[in-house]
Amino acid sequence: MAIDDRRRQHDLSKLCPLMSLCGTPLVEGHFESISDLSRCLLRGSRPGRSAGDAAALICSALCAETADGDGDEDRAGSRVSDLTCVTLTLVDRLVSVQTELGASSQLCSYAEEVTVLLHQHTDLLSKMVQQFQAEDQIVSHLAAKSVSSYIFHQLQTSRVLHPVWQRKTVQAFHSPSPSADLQACMWSLTDVLKRLMKGHHEDLLMELLAAFDSSLSTLCSKLLSDDVQPVLDSSSSVHRGTTLCTLLDLLEVLTASRFTCGPAVCLPSQRLSHIHSSALLRMASSSSEYFVQKRVLLLTKRILLQKAGEDMALGEQKHGPLCDDVMVLADAVLQAVARGWLQCLHVESECFFGGVAQERGDEAQRPDCVMLRAVGLIVLKSVDLKLQTAGGTAGEVSSREALVCVQTLWSFLRQCRVRLTETPHPCCWPGLLFGEQDDDMMEAAKALLSIFLRHRLNSGSRDADAACASGCNPHCHFLLLLRSVSFDHSTLLDFLISTETCFLEYFVRYLKYVGSDWQGFTRACQRTDESEGEQGPKFRLSGFSVRPAPVPQAAEEIRPASGIRLVDYGSSDESDTENIDVSDDSRNNREPNSKQTQRPSSQTSARVVSCLSQLRQVVTRLQTKKLFPYNASSLLKLLAQVETLQCCHH
Known part of the structure; x- marks a missing residue:
């Protein structure tokens, strides 16, 4: 007989008489003995108690009952519950340590022996399943x-x-x-x-x-x-x-x-x-x-x-x-x-860790x-x-x-005490609702852009301004997004290299669309200049202003770890997955008439183009040094197209 088999047989012979403890009154020494075993496992050391003794101790602890004649039944019941909790945690640890990285071979072997004895000879799992219905x-x-x-x-x-x-x-x-x-x-x-x-x-x-x-x-x-x-x-x-x-x-x-x-x-x-x-x-x-x-x-x-x-x-x-x-x-x-x-x-x-905020003055x-x-x-x-x-x-x-x-x-949203102040423009709703959560904001922007393009395709309408009535003008959404980050290109760079939002997919798709509707873009910029001023729209969520989050600093040189892809796109070509035609008007927009060329560029439009130009320069530098996490060639072409359109219409 092999040494391991003889040892297991020996442990089993000790386990059988110790099983008589099951169902007996709670023994004071159980709690301390179980705790000693737990401490050894947490330290990563092999307990001194044999596998058979440990298995019998665990089984008897799970079957322990309150001693007769105990003057304080609630206290005794609490002691039994405490012992059961510690024992169940110990069993969980015995199983987990067997596949845990870094655990010693001796400890793994010991945990396996105890686990085998428990489940083969005491049907421990049945006893634990019975605890499912514990009060x-x-x-x-x-x-x-x-x-x-x-x-x-x-x-x-x-x-x-x-x-x-x-x-x-x-x-x-x-x-x-x-x-x-x-x-x-x-x-x-x-x-x-x-x-x-x-x-x-x-x-x-x-x-x-x-x-x-x-x-x-x-x-x-x-x-x-x-x-x-x-x-x-x-x-x-x-x-x-x-x-x-x-x-x-x-x-x-x-x-x-x-x-x-x-x-x-x-x-x-x-x-x-x-x-x-x-x-x-x-x-x-x-x-x-x-x-x-x-x-x-x-x-x-x-x-x-x-x-x-x-x-x-x-x-x-x-x-x-x-x-x-x-x-x-x-x-x-x-x-x-x-x-x-x-x-x-x-x-x-809204709830906080301390409860629900109380009303202050006339603020809801x-x-x-x-x-x-x-x-x-x-x-x-x-x-x-x-x-x-x-x-x-x-x-x-x-x-x-x-x-x-x-x-x-x-x-x-209006019924839920969400209201806008200083601007009634429906396109402000997405920024108001999602502005505090980047991933949700990008998902909403992408969905609204897709809704607009599908509606444009189905209805034959080419007027983005009409979409303002339903809050679906993609130009307004993009302008509000840039305003929320103070037209900071480094924030857009952070979005581009992050896997936490779908910004790349949204951004590429919008840039394709803006190339086909530059006039709609410039009109949105002019409306912004006229109605909102340099401070931009102020949102109010039932008495609490929604302010842009602090702009994080983006390093200009980002070297991804070898083999790690920060964005799930092989290139920016793959961003537009729905293949909606957004460029059928682009040729006309690239050949402006003389009246259009005489129109002065709005201040908002200039800030947008400046932001995108800076972004293009940074991405170009990173890609040249092979530090950008994916092929941005198509993205760079789209960014350059925006600058060209601005020059043509200036």
Whole structure:
């Protein structure tokens, strides 16, 4: 018999008699012994206690009961809960250390021995699963966390799904009454899915999803049905909001898993967010818990932007062509807006760590900007997606409906105590709403530009000024964007090399358009000079001015790490993915008549061109020194074109 086998046999012989401690009254020494084991593992050293002793100690600690005759039952119960929490944390650590980088081989071997003894000879996982329904929410959560660690480890090492955990989860999903039990099952499955996605285990991920596919569909059908209120009755109200938020986390991971595995393979459970999109939108407008409404809207926003799971750092997303399911969600949003969905949304005052800000004088409280930005992007992106798929007569109808939908959004903002001062221009709404969040601002600008170009294509109208009525003039948006950064080219450079926003895609597309409508651009600049002055528009969000953020300093020489691409474009040629024709008027604009050449250049126009000229010079210098993170040749041509147009029309 091998030495390792003899040692394990010896540990097992010691484990059996020690198992008699299970179910006995709480032993004072348990807590200290478990703590000693935990401290050793945290230090990265091998405990002196044998694997058999450690396994027996862990098992008995999880089965400990309050001693009879204890005068203070609450205190004794608290001691048991504390011991259970420490023990569950220890089990989680034992599993994690086996795959942890930097852990010594001795410690890994010890942790593996203890884990094998526990799960093969004491059925520890069954005991931890029982803790899912513990009244103490911390115990329930730690049990779910420890179980998830073991399930993930077992899938990695043996590709086996533990039947106890699977059976418990399926049972909970088929009888989804809000409880700690259901929450723990949903959280545990979500955590395992996340671990598989982060580890790029696509095959294991699909196997796990297939095992729960049917039960997940049942879970969502019951929790998101029209009959949702009776299912979540008042007797379980303590769990209602948490249950729904845990479900939303699970739905986001399921949606993200679709892109992790690629669009070619898709199970029904990966489409649940789209299948139940109407129910989710109803939840956003009817749920009694405000934080649930907010979570639904944030999830919807990320799905429409194809950013589901982005905040969870779930790894690279393999996005394919625009799928029908995204259009299902966009259609559901637009239908809801047409039925008055926006008017049913409840927006509270902005919250801070210390609570809600109190009113001061005649100033009203500032509305929840996170909520408003989510609603704004949901509507704008849905309109954009709808126009992308509509053509011909349907496209003309969709274009008219799109503008109505955008105007409905601005009306919703007015009702939410958002107002403009000193300028009534509708094109100021995007800057007011999204100006404090760069990534949302760029997504909104890109969507509005796409909406304008699609409407222009469907309606045949070439007048950008007319789009001001619906707040969709791309020239106004670009001017307001530059004003918000004080026409600082270094800020634009930061945007260009950042992967945190879609600025490059928006910027290239706008530059292509401005080349075809220079007259519209100059008119927007002149209106800006006449109506807003040098200080630019002042936005007010219910008593609180929205001021430009401090301009960051951008280094002129940026050397990316070897092999790292800072922007997901091989070149700026690839930015315009929708191939909308924006240059059919460009020849006429490059041949100005004598009357146009006599028109003086506006001050705003001069500042814009100066900013873009400085940007072109910096990018040229960086590209010449091979310090720019991608091929900017096409971008540089577009920037040079702006300078040429300015000279021709001066």
